[in-house]
Amino acid sequence: LAKTTQPISMDSYEGQEVNITCSHNNIATNDYITWYQQFPSQGPRFIIQGYKTKVTNEVASLFIPADRKSSTLSLPRVSLSDTAVYYCLVSAPSTGFQKLVFGTGTRLLVSP
């Protein structure tokens, strides 16, 4: 099961680009990388998912190098409302079933 490592916290200012990197050195060939966002008193919600290279949606980009041992979530021009905890997740297929394990997450604080 691929273990993920992320920075505990990051600080930024409104309007800046924020990059959060996740390390997953023992990722398996079929694993996907998924990022979730969690606000206080709420369950996490899906942001983006990828397998390799780059994926972009309306809220974020995900960069995955060729060796797939890390991934970077990029949030363009953050606002105060992006203050949250961000989790990197590596799916781990085992006998066809999904054991989805979260790490400790990165607490992002966006200041004015």
Added chain:
Amino acid sequence: DVKVTQSSRYLVKRTGEKVFLECVQDMDHENMFWYRQDPGLGLRLIYFSYDVKMKEKGDIPEGYSVSREKKERFSLILESASTNQTSMYLCASRTGGIRGELFFGEGSRLTVL
């Protein structure tokens, strides 16, 4: 919209009591999960289920059991609650397969006195 509903947002129980946390999803998802969340520890997987009456242990199953009698409902059971089980409990569901996002409920905050 997918909806995952947890029966109680806040519960207060006494040590030794049996506690049931109920979770219902309305999107016919095969997989359901129970996590607990504690400060500094992130989300930890307790149990998950990939089909009715099927379950698998997560990373911290000790002191917990689960029940999935119907596809839409996944219950977490604390047979004899202890103070170290005071936590936020989060239920989630998703479709089967390697992809697909998790949909979470709003959480149940349990306090064991």
